[in-house]
Amino acid sequence: MAITPDDVRHVAKLARLDFDEAEVARFAKDLGDILEHASKIAELDLADVEPTAHPIKLENVWRPDELRPSLTPEQALANAPAAEEQKFRVPRILEVEEVGE
Amino acid sequence: MSRFETVIGIEVHVELSTNTKMFCGCSNRFGAPPNTNTCPVCLGLPGSLPVVNEQAVRDAMKIGIALNCEVARSCLFHRKNYFYPDMPKDFQISQYDEPICFGGYLDVEGGRVGITRAHMEEDTGKSTHIGEGGRIHDATHSLIDYNRAGVPLIEIVSEPDITGPAHARAYATELRNVLRSLSVSDVKMEEGSMRCDANISLREPGGEFGTKVEIKNMNSLRSLQKALEYEEARQAELLESGKSVTQETRHWNEADGETHSMRSKEEAFDYRYFPEPDLVPQAPPLSLIEEIRSSMPELPASRRARLAEDWALTDQQIFTLTSVDGLLDLVSDAVERGTDPVTATNWATGDVLAKLKTDGVDADQSGLNGHKLADLCELVANGTLSTKLAKQVLITVMETGKGPGEVVEEEGLAQVSDESELAAIAEKIVNDNPGEAERYRAGEEKLLGFFVGQAMKATRGKGNPQALNELFRSKLSE
Numbered sequence: 253m254a255i256t257p258d259d260v261r262h263v264a265k266l267a268r269l270d271f272d273e274a275e276v277a278r279f280a281k282d283l284g285d286i287l288e289h290a291s292k293i294a295e296l297d298l299a300d301v302e303p304t305a306h307p308i309k310l311e312n313v314w315r316p317d318e319l320r321p322s323l324t325p326e327q328a329l330a331n332a333p334a335a336e337e338q339k340f341r342v343p344r345i346l347e348v349e350e351v352g353e
Numbered sequence: 354m355s356r357f358e359t360v361i362g363i364e365v366h367v368e369l370s371t372n373t374k375m376f377c378g379c380s381n382r383f384g385a386p387p388n389t390n391t392c393p394v395c396l397g398l399p400g401s402l403p404v405v406n407e408q409a410v411r412d413a414m415k416i417g418i419a420l421n422c423e424v425a426r427s428c429l430f431h432r433k434n435y436f437y438p439d440m441p442k443d444f445q446i447s448q449y450d451e452p453i454c455f456g457g458y459l460d461v462e463g464g465r466v467g468i469t470r471a472h473m474e475e476d477t478g479k480s481t482h483i484g485e486g487g488r489i490h491d492a493t494h495s496l497i498d499y500n501r502a503g504v505p506l507i508e509i510v511s512e513p514d515i516t517g518p519a520h521a522r523a524y525a526t527e528l529r530n531v532l533r534s535l536s537v538s539d540v541k542m543e544e545g546s547m548r549c550d551a552n553i554s555l556r557e558p559g560g561e562f563g564t565k566v567e568i569k570n571m572n573s574l575r576s577l578q579k580a581l582e583y584e585e586a587r588q589a590e591l592l593e594s595g596k597s598v599t600q601e602t603r604h605w606n607e608a609d610g611e612t613h614s615m616r617s618k619e620e621a622f623d624y625r626y627f628p629e630p631d632l633v634p635q636a637p638p639l640s641l642i643e644e645i646r647s648s649m650p651e652l653p654a655s656r657r658a659r660l661a662e663d664w665a666l667t668d669q670q671i672f673t674l675t676s677v678d679g680l681l682d683l684v685s686d687a688v689e690r691g692t693d694p695v696t697a698t699n700w701a702t703g704d705v706l707a708k709l710k711t712d713g714v715d716a717d718q719s720g721l722n723g724h725k726l727a728d729l730c731e732l733v734a735n736g737t738l739s740t741k742l743a744k745q746v747l748i749t750v751m752e753t754g755k756g757p758g759e760v761v762e763e764e765g766l767a768q769v770s771d772e773s774e775l776a777a778i779a780e781k782i783v784n785d786n787p788g789e790a791e792r793y794r795a796g797e798e799k800l801l802g803f804f805v806g807q808a809m810k811a812t813r814g815k816g817n818p819q820a821l822n823e824l825f826r827s828k829l830s831e
């Protein structure tokens with residue numbers, strides 16, 4: 253299956269990764285090779301095989317609804333590049349804008 | 354009325370009131386100081402692993418069963434990938450093509466609404482935008498509190514069966530009643546523990562679906578209806594004038610009563626869902642599903658039918674009793690202590706509710722309980738209190754939590770019915786007003802009101818009016 257440079261740019265954008273043109277070309281080839289390899293599976297008759305999300309057959313690993321100690325806010329914020337009012341401080345969020353109409 | 358047919362679907366997010374979060378043992382308490390209920394799991398620190406809260410799975414099944422859904426014999430969690438600082442992992446654990454409950458319905462006023470699915474996911478953190486007006490687009494930066502990140506959420510998605518804003522409100526109201534009866538959430542829209550988003554489109558009667566618009570940010574049932582009414586009219590106007598509706602998300606603004614476009618600067622989201630590798634499949638055993646099914650509480654629809662039958666209440670009274678938190682419990686407790694259901698209901702839906710609204714508190718936060726309401730009704734029934742005085746006592750009971758008997762005693766409010774005491778008062782009034790007594794005896798019978806009025810004044814409103822009527826009648830005919 254052929255992966256185009258535009259496919260790579262699209263996926264990179266979704267994952268917030270920044271590549272130069274040489275990298276885009278390399279990943280297009282690498283990703284194409286990986287998909288090519290995986291597509292060999294399609295040659296098999298797998299009609300009766302369940303999709304495997306997990307290699308180990310385990311279900312319903314649950315815990316009781318009981319409180320466990322949390323971190324202190326100091327610990328929680330220890331790795332934060334910036335904090336304010338005991339909250340994580342993040343740069344301006346530019347996802348959406350309200351347009352008056 | 355426009356010539357179009359309105360098509361609405363509603364997505365409701367409900368925060369479960371479990372002790373702990375969906376995938377970690379941090380407290381799920383509302384209103385704790387910022388970032389005090391966080392741990393490596395809900396902060397998304399490397400190497401941490403989520404473990405499913407069993408109670409949340411039980412609650413999800415309970416909700417599905419109450420909504421006549423099928424409970425999946427096997428389902429999965431997926432990662433929904435997106436970059437937004439309210440989720441520190443950069444993905445939200447949700448369910449995608451294999452939800453835990455699906456294919457149900459809810460009967461509400463205006464017609465049955467299909468339930469597509471009810472699935473489990475986790476809530477996001479809470480951001481505050483710092484800068485002018487606290488609005489996102491002119492903020493200088495934002496602050497995030499992750500206490501809410503990882504709180505168990507159930508998303509309930511309806512079929513596009515809703516035919517108008519009033520029907521939408523009826524659906525959301527009944528859904529809230531059902532969730533409340535299950536005791537799985539405190540379903541407070543103003544606090545965000547129940548949130549409604551709506552999709553609305555118009556079409557020619559019986560025609561193809563029109564372009565839909567998603568509206569968000571309605572924080573009461575009333576604003577859900579108002580936002581949909583606004584949007585319905587806006588779309589009709591566009592279509593009538595030959596324009597087309599743009600597919601978009603719009604925010605309801607309570608202040609100006611309009612919806613506003615929230616245009617995304619990004620290309621359409623691609624959430625790249627994939628199975629959550631850190632969680633195993635969920636396969637609730639049949640025995641557990643049956644255990645939950647057999648221990649379901651009574652649902653509002655059946656409870657309403659029972660109230661109409663057993664207590665002979667009107668539809669309006671039943672609606673009020675079952676829609677306001679704690680009111681039905683109050684009446685039930687009073688009835689259990691022998692109070693007549695209609696009398697108790699009249700108090701509850703009348704003066705009690707009015708006082709709760711004035712004070713802005715829930716029934717369980719007021720000083721009144723079913724026992725005290727029963728006592729109050731008894732004091733009226735045995736003539737100790739007039740209805741007017743009882744209303745006064747009720748206010749004090751609700752404010753102080755004292756028993757009605759105690760209030761009557763402390764404030765000396767008991768109606769004076771004592772014969773000899775009233776007789777002495779009547780005697781004095783007749784003697785003090787010989788002219789009026791003469792005229793009454795000469796046939797001016799309407800003067801009886803004058804005498805009773807004087808006696809009420811002398812007893813500061815506490816004389817029993819019936820007893821006084823009798824007394825004056827006999828005294829003046831001597």
Ligand SMILES: [Zn+2]
Pocket residue numbers: 374377378379390391392393394395396503
């Ligand atoms: Zn946690």
